[in-house]
Amino acid sequence: NAGVTQTPKFRILKIGQSMTLQCAQDMNHNYMYWYRQDPGMGLKLIYYSVGAGITDKGEVPNGYNVSRSTTEDFPLRLELAAPSQTSVYFCASRTESYEQYFGPGTRLTVT
Amino acid sequence: QQQVKQSPQSLIVQKGGIPIINCAYENTAFDYFPWYQQFPGKGPALLIAIRPDVSEKKEGRFTISFNKSAKQFSLHIMDSQPGDSATYFCAASTKAAGNKLTFGGGTRVLVKP
Numbered sequence: 001n002a003g004v005t006q007t008p009k010f011r012i013l014k015i016g017q018s019m020t021l022q023c024a025q026d027m028n029h030n031y032m033y034w035y036r037q038d039p040g041m042g043l044k045l046i047y048y049s050v051g052a053g054i055t056d057k058g059e060v061p062n063g064y065n066v067s068r069s070t071t072e073d074f075p076l077r078l079e080l081a082a083p084s085q086t087s088v089y090f091c092a093s094r095t096e097s098y099e100q101y102f103g104p105g106t107r108l109t110v111t
Numbered sequence: 112q113q114q115v116k117q118s119p120q121s122l123i124v125q126k127g128g129i130p131i132i133n134c135a136y137e138n139t140a141f142d143y144f145p146w147y148q149q150f151p152g153k154g155p156a157l158l159i160a161i162r163p164d165v166s167e168k169k170e171g172r173f174t175i176s177f178n179k180s181a182k183q184f185s186l187h188i189m190d191s192q193p194g195d196s197a198t199y200f201c202a203a204s205t206k207a208a209g210n211k212l213t214f215g216g217g218t219r220v221l222v223k224p
Contacts, residue, residue, distance in 0.1 A: 004154075031209060042117075042200055042214035043155070050209050058211060090154050098143045098210055102154035 001026050004103035006091050012109045013081040021076040021106050023091030031094035032074040034058075034066065036087040037105075043090060049074055081110045115203050117215025124191055125223050132186045132218045134201035139182070141203040143210070146175065146186050149198045149217075158199070159186075191222045 007022045025032065030051045035043040035058075045058030049068040063085055065077040074093075078085060091103045116135045124130045134144075145160035161168045161175045161184065168175045172189040188195055201215040 033209075033211070040217070042216045043212075044214070045211050048209045048211060056209065092154075094210060098145075098204065099157055099160070100145070100212060101157065102147075104154050105152075 003027065004091055004093055004101055006089075006103040006106050008106060009104070010107045012111065013078075015081060015083065015110060017081050018077070018079050019081070019108075021078070021089055021091075021108075023074045023076065023103060024072050025074075025091075025093040025101075026072065027093060027095075027101070028071060029093035029095060030071065032068070033092045033094070033100065034064075034074070034076045035090045035092065035102075036060065037090060038087050046076065046089075078108075083110050086110045115201060115213050115215045117201050117218060119218060120216065121219040121221070123221045123223065126192060128191050128222070130188045130191055130195075130220050130222070132199055132201070132220070133183060134185065134203075134215050135181075135183045136203050136213075137182065138203070138205070138213075140205045140207070141213075142206060143204045144175070144177065144184050145202050145212070146173070147200045147202065147214075149200065155200060188220070191220075193222050193224050196220060196222050 004025045033048045034046040037043045047066040049055045089106045092100045094100045146158045147155035148158045149155045159170045174187040177184045198217045202212040204212045
């Protein structure tokens with residue numbers, strides 16, 4: 001199993017541009033999550049999904065959108081990128097016994 | 112209500128010492144308390160987790176102590192090694208609403224040789 005994979009690893013965006021961060025898992029987990037981690041801080045939940053077709057907001061959803069058309073994929077969309085969205089983004093999926101496994105992250109800089 | 116407070120922010124110990132990281136929470140609905148280890152440039156990795164019906168759990172050199180009445184839990188790293196140098200995060204979640212994790216702010220641990 002590859003586990004949780006994320007692409008790209010790094011990206012630089014100009015203010016106002018849009019992009020999609022990709023996340024995929026091959027463990028057949030129903031639950032998936034997107035977090036952001038600002039320098040020296042803990043992780044904050046952006047959006048989560050409890051299964052294909054079902055998504056919900058987390059703690060910091062503004063400026064982001066998600067979709068979940070398949071069990072495997074959970075892309076995160078940034079519209080009109082702002083400097084405040086400069087962060088490291090982590091995707092995770094969860095087993096039935098609550099264990100969350102994280103991807104390697106995408107480091108995003110908005111200038 | 113959802114906050115998890117973690118202390119200290121950083122910790123330096125000599126090899127073989129026992130770093131202790133503490134976390135406190137307010138939400139009594141939390142029923143799952145994991146600890147994550149994160150190395151620079153990597154994603155968090157699940158280290159060990161505990162549920163509130165257990166007061167202590169050990170996995171290898173890592174031990175969680177849980178005090179339900181005080182709403183506190185802590186991580187002890189026994190016989191710490193330089194390879195344990197990393198940032199450690201505590202977290203908490205409930206069964207409700209997608210089992211969303213609320214993270215503490217992290218503790219940077221440095222184990223000197």
